[in-house]
Amino acid sequence: MKRVRIEITGRVQGVGCRPFVWRVAAGLRLNGWVQNDSQGVTIEAQGDSEHIDRLVEILNDASRLPPLMQVSSIRSQPIEMLSDEIDFSIRHSESDDAAEITEVSNDTAACGDCVREMKDPQDFRYRYPFINCTNCGPRYSIIRTVPYDRANTTMAAFAMCPRCGGQYGDPADRRFHAQPVACLACGPKIWLCDPLGKTIESDGDKVIVAAARMLREGRIVAIKGIGGFHLAVDAFNEQAVQRLRQRKHHDDKPFAMMAASLEIIERYAAVDAAARSLLISPQAPIVLLDQKPNPDRPIAPSVATGTRTLGLMLCYAPLHHLLFAEAGIELLVMTSANLADEPLICKNDEALNKLSGVADAFVMHDREIFRQLDDSVMHIVDGQPSFLRRARGFVPGPILGDEPASKEILACGADLKNTFCLVKGRQFILSEHIGDLEDGLVYRHYTRSIRHLRQLFDVRPQMVACDLHPGYLSTQYARSLGIKRVIPVQHHWAHIAGALAEYRCAGQVIGLVADGTGFGTDGAIWGCECLIASLVSFQRFGHLRYYPLAGGDLAAKEAIRPLMGLLADDLCEYDWLLGRIEPDAARRKMIAEQIARGVNTVPTSSLGRVFDAVAAMLGLGTANRFETQLPMALEAAADPTCDDEYPFDLAEDTEQGWLIDLRPMLRAMAADIRGENDIRRIAAAFHNTLAAAFLALARQARQHRKLDTVALSGGVFCNRLLANRLIGLLKTDGFRVLWKQQVPVNDGGIALGQAAIAAAMVRREQR
Ligand SMILES: [Zn+2]
Ligand SMILES: [Zn+2]
Ligand SMILES: [Zn+2]
Secondary structure (H helix, E strand, C coil), X not given: CEEEEEEEEEECCCCCHHHHHHHHHHHCCCEEEEEEECCEEEEEEEECHHHHHHHHHHHCCHHHCCCCCEEEEEEEEEECCCCCCCCEEECCCCCCHHHHHHCCCCCECCCHHHHHHHCCCCCCCCCCCCCCECCEECCHHHECCCCCCHHHEHHHHCCCCHHHHHXXXXXXXXXXXXXXXXXXXXXXXXXXXXXXXXXXXXXXXXHHHHHHHHHHCCCCEEEECCCCEEEEEECCCHHHHHHHHHHCCCCCCCCEEEECCHHHHHHHECCCHHHHHHHCCCCCCEEEEEECCCCCCCCCHHHCCCCCEEXXXXXXXXXXXXXXXXXXXXXXXXXECCCCCCCCCCCHHHHHXXXXXXXXXXXXXXXXXXXXXXXXXXXXXXXXEEEEECCCCCCCCCEEEEEEEEEEEEECCCCCCECCEEEEEEEEEECCCCXXXXXXXXXXXXXXXXXXXXXXXXXXXXXXXXXXXXXXXXXXXXXXXXXXXXEEECHHHHHHHHHHHXXXXXXXXXXXXXXXXXXXXXXXXXXXXXXXXXXXXXXXXXXXXXXXXXXXXXXXXXXXXXXXXXXXXXXXHHHHHHHHHCCCHHHHHHHHHHHHHCCCEEEECCCHHHHHHHHHHCCCCCECCCCCHHHHHHHHHCCCCCCCCCCCEEEEECCCEEEEECHHHHHHHHHHHHCCCCHHHHHHHHHHHHHHHHHHHHHHHHHHHCCCEEEEECHHHHCHHHHHHHHHHHHHCCCEEEECCCCCCCHHHHHHHHXXXXXXXXXXXXX
C-alpha cells in the first residue's frame, strides 16, 4: 500500500480531467481525491502500490487521456498514508481566481464518440444536432457568467430530462458535468424558415432533408452554428457562388469551405502532416492550403480568385455532419454571415433582418449564442501551425507568463483586426478576433466585449495599455475609461513584444517587422523595421528608407500612390509604367504635386504599401478592394521555386540608423517589366529581395549589438512565401527565430504585446 500526491499542469481544467481521473481511480479501487487548483490539477491517491503505479502510467499516456487535455508536466511524490478515507472523490475547486478563469474552456468540434452515437439508430440521441459530451461541444460561446454551470449558460432555458440528468450526474459517464448536455426530448431544436421568418419545416429530420435539397439545387442557406451564422452554398456551382457574392454586396474576399472528410480536402488541396493535424484537431480551424492543380471536379472559380490557396475546414458542429451526410455534397462554401465589415451575425432575428436579401432559407435553432465567434484561420509556416485569425476553438485559452503580475491590466489592441487582452495573475487572456473598429457596429461589439470579459474573468484593470496612435478608436477608448495609468505602446514594439511574451523571453532580441501601418515615435508611418527590443524598452536599429505617401485613407487603397512615392525622384522616367496603372494624366499630376509639396502626405516605411505598388507594377490590379488584396495577388503570382534576387542598398545613416533602400530593386524590376519578363519570376525575386534585405539588416544588428535571437512580426509576414524564405535564411545563418504560434503575427497579436509590456512594467515597479 502507498499514497502519492500527483500534480499535473497544462490544459487540464474544463476538459474532463477530474471525472477521467475519478473513473480510472475508482476502477483501480483507489481512495483519495482529485481537485482543480491554480496550478492545474492535483490528485492524492492511496491503495495497492501496483494500482497506484498503473494510475501514474495512464496519466503519462497521452493517447488515453481525454482528447482536450494537454499535459505540460506531471510530478508525483509519495506522501503519508491516511486512514479515514473510504472512497475516491472529486473535490470542489479552491476558490482562487486563477482556477476560476481556466474553468471557462473553448468550444470544440463534435468528438468521434458523439458523432458515432448520432449515427446510431439505437442511441437515444440518434440524429440529434446538439449532441455533445465532456470531450466536445460549445463552451465559451454559450457562457454568460462564471462559474461555468448550466444556469449561467444559454442552456439554462432547457431543463434536463431524467435520462440526460442521469448521465450528467454520473461520474462514470462521459457526460458527467457536461453543461450543454441535451437530447431530442429536452434540448434545443432546429427549424427551417424562409427569409420572412415563416417556418417551412420544424421536424428535425425534415429540416435536414429540406436544407440539403436546397443546397443541392444551388440555393443559399444561412446556417446557425456554434459561434454564429454561416452562409452556405454548393462550392461546385459557379452560378450559385456568384449569386452569393452579388448578394453579399460584391464581397471579393476568398470564401472558406467546409468538407465532410479529410479525404475530400486532400483531393483539392495539398495537406501535409502539420496541416492534417490542424484540420482534424478539436478546434477545427479553417486552414489555408495550396490548391491542387486540375482536380477531377473543379471548384467554382468564384470561390477564391487571385490566390492559389483555399481555406478549408472540416465539419465541426453535429448539425454540419447531418447536413453533409444528407446533401451528398463534398464541399460547401461556408462563409461568415455578415454584411461588409460588420460583426458576425449570431441572433435569429438579426439574421432575418440583415440576410433576408442574401439567403434563400435559414436553418435556425433555439440555443442562443451569447458570444459570437468567427472561425479561426490558420496556416503552416516553417512547418508549424500559425494563426491568421484566433477565435472559435482557441478562446479564451490563456497564454501563460512566467510570473504573476500584481496588477490587473487591460490592453486595448489596435484598430484593425482588433483583439484585446486582459492580464490576471500569470494569465494573458486574449479575446477572440473582434474586427475593424472603424465600423460602428464592430466598435459597439468591442466595447461590449471588453465589459463582458472583464465581468466574466472578474478583472478590474488598474492599468490600461493602448497603441501610440492618438487617433485610434481603441486609444480613445482606453483614455475614456478613467483609469489613471494609460500606457501608450508603439505599434511595432507591441508586435515584437507579443513574440517575447509567447516565448517568455526576458532579454533583448532583434525584432524584424514587416507591416502595413503603425504610428511611429517620430510621427511617421512605420512598417518595415528592425528594432532592438525587450519588454522593457526598444530602439529603432534600422528601417526601410522613408518614402512620401500621399492621400491619407486612399493611400492604402490606390496602389498608384505608394508607387509614385517610391519612384518620386524619377517620376518622369517611369511615366510609361505609371500611365498603365493610372491612365488619367491629370490625376497622376495631382498626386505628383501632392508629393512634391507635401500636401496630405506622410513619410512612411510601410512594407504593405510596397507590396501594393509592386503588384500594380506587375499588372495584378490597381487597388485593394479589400485589405491585402494586392499583396495576396503578388504572393500568388510568385514562382516559389525561383531563387532570383534584385539588388538593394543597406547603409548606415548617422541620424536614422541602418536604412534599406529598395530603389535599385524597383529600377531593375521596371526594366524587367519593360522587357516583358515572366511576372512569376519577377514576383518571386521581389519576395526574395525582401528576405535578403531583412537578413542583411539582422546581420548588422547581430554584429553591432551581439544578439542572435530574432523575433518576427507584422501583418506582411502573413505572406507565407516571405516568412518561410526569411525564417530559412535566418536559421541557416545561425539565428534563433521566434515565430509566433499562439497569436497572429498581424494586428490580432498587438494586444498581447501591449499587455506584456505593461505587465513587465508592473513587475519592475514591484521590485
Ligand atoms: Zn462528444
Ligand atoms: Zn434529455
Ligand atoms: Zn501592425
